[in-house]
Amino acid sequence: MNKTSFINQLFGFIATPFGIIAIAIGILLLIKAQQDRPTGWLLFSICCFASSLDTFRSKWYPTPPLVFPLQQLRSFGRPLALVVLFLLIVAALQTRNNWRQWLLPPSIKWLMAVQLAIFAKTLLYGSQEFAWLAALTFGGVIFALRMGPGRWLQDDENFHLAVRSIAIAGAIFIVLNVYQFVLNRSAVTFVGSRFLGTTGNPQTAGLLLASIVPCLMFSIQRARAWSAAKYWWVSILLVTLYFLLLTGSRTGFLMTAVSLLLFYRNNGGAWIRVGLGLAVLAALIGTFLQPDTLASSAGIDSTLSDRFTSTSNSRESVWNGMLEGFLNNIIFGSPLEGGRLGYGENTWLAVASNLGLIGLIPMLMVGWESLKLMWQLNQLSSRDAYYFFPSSVVIAGLGSILTGACLEASLVGNITFSVLAFLAYLIMGAYLLEVDRVRTYYAMNEAQSVDRGGIYQ
Numbered sequence: 001m002n003k004t005s006f007i008n009q010l011f012g013f014i015a016t017p018f019g020i021i022a023i024a025i026g027i028l029l030l031i032k033a034q035q036d037r038p039t040g041w042l043l044f045s046i047c048c049f050a051s052s053l054d055t056f057r058s059k060w061y062p063t064p065p066l067v068f069p070l071q072q073l074r075s076f077g078r079p080l081a082l083v084v085l086f087l088l089i090v091a092a093l094q095t096r097n098n099w100r101q102w103l104l105p106p107s108i109k110w111l112m113a114v115q116l117a118i119f120a121k122t123l124l125y126g127s128q129e130f131a132w133l134a135a136l137t138f139g140g141v142i143f144a145l146r147m148g149p150g151r152w153l154q155d156d157e158n159f160h161l162a163v164r165s166i167a168i169a170g171a172i173f174i175v176l177n178v179y180q181f182v183l184n185r186s187a188v189t190f191v192g193s194r195f196l197g198t199t200g201n202p203q204t205a206g207l208l209l210a211s212i213v214p215c216l217m218f219s220i221q222r223a224r225a226w227s228a229a230k231y232w233w234v235s236i237l238l239v240t241l242y243f244l245l246l247t248g249s250r251t252g253f254l255m256t257a258v259s260l261l262l263f264y265r266n267n268g269g270a271w272i273r274v275g276l277g278l279a280v281l282a283a284l285i286g287t288f289l290q291p292d293t294l295a296s297s298a299g300i301d302s303t304l305s306d307r308f309t310s311t312s313n314s315r316e317s318v319w320n321g322m323l324e325g326f327l328n329n330i331i332f333g334s335p336l337e338g339g340r341l342g343y344g345e346n347t348w349l350a351v352a353s354n355l356g357l358i359g360l361i362p363m364l365m366v367g368w369e370s371l372k373l374m375w376q377l378n379q380l381s382s383r384d385a386y387y388f389f390p391s392s393v394v395i396a397g398l399g400s401i402l403t404g405a406c407l408e409a410s411l412v413g414n415i416t417f418s419v420l421a422f423l424a425y426l427i428m429g430a431y432l433l434e435v436d437r438v439r440t441y442y443a444m445n446e447a448q449s450v451d452r453g454g455i456y457q
Helices: 003-015 017-033 037-052 070-075 077-093 106-125 128-147 156-183 202-222 228-247 250-263 268-288 302-309 316-328 347-355 357-383 385-405 417-453
Strands: none
Touching (some): 003 017, 017 037, 037 156, 037 417, 070 077, 106 128, 106 347, 106 357, 106 417, 128 417, 156 202, 156 385, 202 228, 202 250, 228 250, 316 347, 357 385, 357 417
């Protein structure tokens, strides 16, 4: 999409009744967000959801319309996401400085370096309009996160709101797609009987669903026993797993498995409950793999079973092609074809192929710094049991998204659900480590004061 067509789409969205209503609601939320922090986090949730909206494009599969108002939401997904991002920036600018100093962890700074390399190559050899549009969009995302959610994260209550904002974004996706699924299932499962919902394809839907699982588990863990909130989040998690099954995404299932392993890595009692849940899921999959069984009555197309039982590597040829492109153009990557870069099914190989070492080195640092953050959080949770589950949700979220990035080019977008969720998990992890640093600093000062003056002075 070039600059002119995008601007036309943006103003076309603003001029529609749907756009006017959306902007009016957004302004009301913005006014309320100035006095009410949960509303600010709700704006972030809406921005995450809007960033997931897309239309499947293929000459082989005509895209059927969705029911009202989902068709309108999907048609104006990108303009809606940018309008909400603008409102989030305005809300962020109202935030006062606080004790936080380490707002952006190193992983985000290295990701900015990757985006800078993408911008430079696209500007020099591709579409200059698209380069500026992408750079401004990603710059707006980073600015909004640093000035808003980054500074909002100043206490444990806001950390819980941050986790809940990702869960709410997922809940919005689930509720709206259940509505569509009940009224007309075929409109969201027309691509090989695989569920894609209001996203652009089934793989993207699988990435989204898997990315929210850690936040859903944290919300369930934190809710009081037998409370309405616990039943709500359990219901959302069950539908999430059901839709994930329908996507036929092996990547999504692998991400979810990584989430479970990391979230409950040291909790034996929880593993018993997880084991029982997995046994139920295995029973469901067992029927799913047999054509004329419960799977049919549950609305699961048995043809999807081939994706889970197949041992072939469908990405091998793509990976070999990207590796060859990198080896042939090690420093600057393969020559640009068309107005923008194209990415294959692995974030690091895609960056290497398109940008060479100029992009690969900072992208490797994104992964390394993220793993370092996960390790530091694991150490924190070992020292202080109070931070076990807060650390676990970040560790599981980052582990899940990094796993997905090994199989999809999910971290090279500018405003996508995967990128926003990844950035959110990173700033949540940075908050926990900064809290630990501050507490350690004051504890050491207090201990030194006692040593110098004596305990009875």
